[in-house]
Amino acid sequence: MFTALHPPARPDPYLDLDAYDPAADLMVLNLGPQHPSTHGVFRVKLVLDGEVIVKAVSYPGFLHRGVEKLCEKLTYANVTPIFDKNDYIAPMLNEQAVNMAFEKLLGLEVPRRARWLRTLLAEMQRIASHLIAVGTFALDVGGAIGGGASVFMYAFRDRDRVLDLFEELTGCRFHYNTHQVGGNRHDVPPGWDRRVLAEMDAIESALPDYVTLTAANAIFRDRTVGVGVLGRDLALELGLGGPIGRASGVDLDLRRDAPYHCYDEVEVRVPTFTEGDCYARFMVRYHELVESIRLVRQLVQGIPEGPIAALKPTKGPTHVKIKEGQAYVGIESPRGELGTYLIAGGNKGMSPYRLKIRPPSLHALATIPYLLPGNTLSDAIAILGSLDPVMGEVDR
Amino acid sequence: MGMDFVMNHVWLRPLFMSVLVVTAVMTTCAWSIWFERKLSARMQNRLGPTIVGPAGLLQPLADALKMLRKEILIPRDADPWLFRLAPPLVLFCTVAALAVVPWSETIYIADLDVGILWVLALAGLMLLPIWIAGWASNNKYALFGGMRAVAQGISYEIPLLLSAMVPVILAGSLNLKDIVRFQHDHGWFVLWPPGIGLVAFVVFFVTSLAEANRIPFDVPEAESELIAGISVEYTAMNLGLFPMAEYVHTLISSAVAATLFLGGWDGPFFDATWYDGVVWMVLKTGVLFVFIYVLRWSLVRFRSDQLMYACWVWLLPLALGLVGAAAVWVKLTQGQG
Amino acid sequence: MGYLLDAFKASLVTLRQTRRATVTVEFPQVVRPRTERYRASFALVHEAAGPEGSPATEGGQGEEACIACKLCQQICPSDIITVTPGEKRVSPTTGKNRGYLADFTLDANACIYCELCVQVCPVDAIVMVAAAEVPSYAREDLVLTMDKLYANETQRRLSWANATKLWDMQDPTRTPPAPVATEAVVSVVPAVGNATESVAQARPVAPAPVENSEAP
Numbered sequence: 001m002f003t004a005l006h007p008p009a010r011p012d013p014y015l016d017l018d019a020y021d022p023a024a025d026l027m028v029l030n031l032g033p034q035h036p037s038t039h040g041v042f043r044v045k046l047v048l049d050g051e052v053i054v055k056a057v058s059y060p061g062f063l064h065r066g067v068e069k070l071c072e073k074l075t076y077a078n079v080t081p082i083f084d085k086n087d088y089i090a091p092m093l094n095e096q097a098v099n100m101a102f103e104k105l106l107g108l109e110v111p112r113r114a115r116w117l118r119t120l121l122a123e124m125q126r127i128a129s130h131l132i133a134v135g136t137f138a139l140d141v142g143g144a145i146g147g148g149a150s151v152f153m154y155a156f157r158d159r160d161r162v163l164d165l166f167e168e169l170t171g172c173r174f175h176y177n178t179h180q181v182g183g184n185r186h187d188v189p190p191g192w193d194r195r196v197l198a199e200m201d202a203i204e205s206a207l208p209d210y211v212t213l214t215a216a217n218a219i220f221r222d223r224t225v226g227v228g229v230l231g232r233d234l235a236l237e238l239g240l241g242g243p244i245g246r247a248s249g250v251d252l253d254l255r256r257d258a259p260y261h262c263y264d265e266v267e268v269r270v271p272t273f274t275e276g277d278c279y280a281r282f283m284v285r286y287h288e289l290v291e292s293i294r295l296v297r298q299l300v301q302g303i304p305e306g307p308i309a310a311l312k313p314t315k316g317p318t319h320v321k322i323k324e325g326q327a328y329v330g331i332e333s334p335r336g337e338l339g340t341y342l343i344a345g346g347n348k349g350m351s352p353y354r355l356k357i358r359p360p361s362l363h364a365l366a367t368i369p370y371l372l373p374g375n376t377l378s379d380a381i382a383i384l385g386s387l388d389p390v391m392g393e394v395d396r
Numbered sequence: 397m398g399m400d401f402v403m404n405h406v407w408l409r410p411l412f413m414s415v416l417v418v419t420a421v422m423t424t425c426a427w428s429i430w431f432e433r434k435l436s437a438r439m440q441n442r443l444g445p446t447i448v449g450p451a452g453l454l455q456p457l458a459d460a461l462k463m464l465r466k467e468i469l470i471p472r473d474a475d476p477w478l479f480r481l482a483p484p485l486v487l488f489c490t491v492a493a494l495a496v497v498p499w500s501e502t503i504y505i506a507d508l509d510v511g512i513l514w515v516l517a518l519a520g521l522m523l524l525p526i527w528i529a530g531w532a533s534n535n536k537y538a539l540f541g542g543m544r545a546v547a548q549g550i551s552y553e554i555p556l557l558l559s560a561m562v563p564v565i566l567a568g569s570l571n572l573k574d575i576v577r578f579q580h581d582h583g584w585f586v587l588w589p590p591g592i593g594l595v596a597f598v599v600f601f602v603t604s605l606a607e608a609n610r611i612p613f614d615v616p617e618a619e620s621e622l623i624a625g626i627s628v629e630y631t632a633m634n635l636g637l638f639p640m641a642e643y644v645h646t647l648i649s650s651a652v653a654a655t656l657f658l659g660g661w662d663g664p665f666f667d668a669t670w671y672d673g674v675v676w677m678v679l680k681t682g683v684l685f686v687f688i689y690v691l692r693w694s695l696v697r698f699r700s701d702q703l704m705y706a707c708w709v710w711l712l713p714l715a716l717g718l719v720g721a722a723a724v725w726v727k728l729t730q731g732q733g
Numbered sequence: 734m735g736y737l738l739d740a741f742k743a744s745l746v747t748l749r750q751t752r753r754a755t756v757t758v759e760f761p762q763v764v765r766p767r768t769e770r771y772r773a774s775f776a777l778v779h780e781a782a783g784p785e786g787s788p789a790t791e792g793g794q795g796e797e798a799c800i801a802c803k804l805c806q807q808i809c810p811s812d813i814i815t816v817t818p819g820e821k822r823v824s825p826t827t828g829k830n831r832g833y834l835a836d837f838t839l840d841a842n843a844c845i846y847c848e849l850c851v852q853v854c855p856v857d858a859i860v861m862v863a864a865a866e867v868p869s870y871a872r873e874d875l876v877l878t879m880d881k882l883y884a885n886e887t888q889r890r891l892s893w894a895n896a897t898k899l900w901d902m903q904d905p906t907r908t909p910p911a912p913v914a915t916e917a918v919v920s921v922v923p924a925v926g927n928a929t930e931s932v933a934q935a936r937p938v939a940p941a942p943v944e945n946s947e948a949p
Binding site for chain 2: 139
């Protein structure tokens, strides 16, 4: 019924406002840092012509904690729990990314059971993370006092099922610290696999509700279809992979294209859309959710036997020493390619000399100057929600 | 002396009825907040209020107490008088519409011959204090909220008015009581004329949702975009008056829709004298009222330009057509009355 | 019109949810069941009781397990553990010379609950407790002194993990994996306060059926 507004094909992020229509009475609106829909503390300066955005400038950095610098002082065993705090929606993936970089430099062969467990945990974390993405996107589109809140509550209800399982395995609901250099710290408790299967059934049974309330709803489609279209070229230019890239036709998924863990032993189907709008981004996440449930079912039924760690258990701060070398490891986090670039050799081999994180959310936020101009304020919220950024890893 | 004297007195009767109806409606609204919170909680697998009183029943009182005890803050650059004026005005505009809503043959405040006009005029007038609130706050989000509210209100007033004209044309009266009596004799307007009445009811219901700024048309407050729109700078009871006005407005919208299309207090089974015949009216209003809240917790909202589009491109022509169809129907069946 | 139909469908979905059980847990009154590995706060433990009649078995416990080796202080990523070693002296139970604590402070304000102090402890002296009642009204309450830590040992349910169990679990030579849990999952943990109500409405974490987790 409705047509979306048609923003310019490639808005100029460096638009000179003096060159803009002098008759237009432009208004500057600060979206954030304290705004409920910026998914954390994030400020976007919007220049508005009426309600239509002319220029958008993003100002991240309100959540900067200096994690990368901190890692230059911490020993390798200490880095993992700190990294939980980066992408706080999907901490499991952070732990894996950083530990895989250490293992790569050490040349460690992680036991198959640990790798399998990591695959399983990554997929479960992906479910939890995408549930948040689905829920908060509905919240952004639908309002905190409204239908969006219902979807949000359902999503959190189902995410809690996954967190309950994590709690049973690791003792924590997030910030698990369940990985270490060379393997995992916690093994599967008895009966856990059965409960995983049961909870997956419960989550899957709730999925039709999400669709009815969001994707199948005409109002939701009006709000999202054709809004915030991100072209394939621009997505590649900005280094976007993950759900955002796949919604724009960048058929790239490290789980399938550069398998790590045990992803080469399972079949990973990658949902890809070409529209590049908010709806496509939402649907990619939804389909990945379904896909992850399938993978979890498959993985949890085939956990191999064996040890879960390649090294002896951590018995002191100097457990692991890496004298020199450089390594980059990228894994597929729920937001895209989460990379860890490690230069070893700091602090007499006890700490990284430099640890650089490549956060997918930062690259997602790079689209803001391109996506927002030409859309209204309401669309800006929808677009921000569809990017699903996590400020913890943007600002680190 | 006694009840008969009061009920027949030219001044005492409206006074008594005002006190009765306004008290009843305000109390209902206060506890409908509790009900909505419980209902929405159950819809979301939550518990809702449980602490204050049994099953949280005293929650509205606790809320009011909290609101009253808070400090009233007025932003330095706000217009202090307009800022203070807006919330009571909003409440006044909504409550005043109660004057003409007939709850039964005997329970009403004023039997105004232009009853429906009074309701619609006050709905239009309500935009003024909302705009005052948005402007006086001196806040960009509030300004956006006020601007959106006015644009939306002015646009949706037209299809609202036109769809309300359908019962008026059919019944030949602007008096809400006459319209109900006419439906009592000829059948509810939601059922006849075939099609026209039902569509007019739907149009009226949808546009009154938009008038009351309810989801999916709640762009003026839009928590996730404008945080709270016009009420973003308000504190304490000033802040509390806005949602209170909104609840009253929603209740009156439901009551008017029930009066115009669902036959008001008319209905089978209950004698018109049993509890003064108020049962059916309360039931119908209640069903519409609850349905609005069910919708609220199920739908996402439109964008403001989509809202305008829907109004001017779809609802307005539809409402115009309905008025024409009703007029033609009346002309064709004039002989039968 | 599709919009009306979709609105009705959405309303049906949300209305249908009203029939489901709620998932809210009214926390201070009701404590959701904690899994046995749940880790929330800390405790310092005593050794198991020595032989009957030996001097250190008063109260049914052995002597303090901590030997003040400072490993936990060194590994803590947040630098919140302060170990003050006391004088070394001969243990009355074993007759060997060992270290003793003079003071031990764990500032839980900055704790990230990473379990690394538990992981490295050579004598299983520091463990975590499964009580969730960490929040308090004053920052000072979150500074766990030695007294509080020893009180936690008896007053709260201890978490599953200690260093020996973790090391066993992570043993790289382990094939096939040993059964990881020895006791059944405790389903309901009474809160420290007056929490006696059952967790009727909370979705219970099912107690572990005693069987091996390795599905074929």
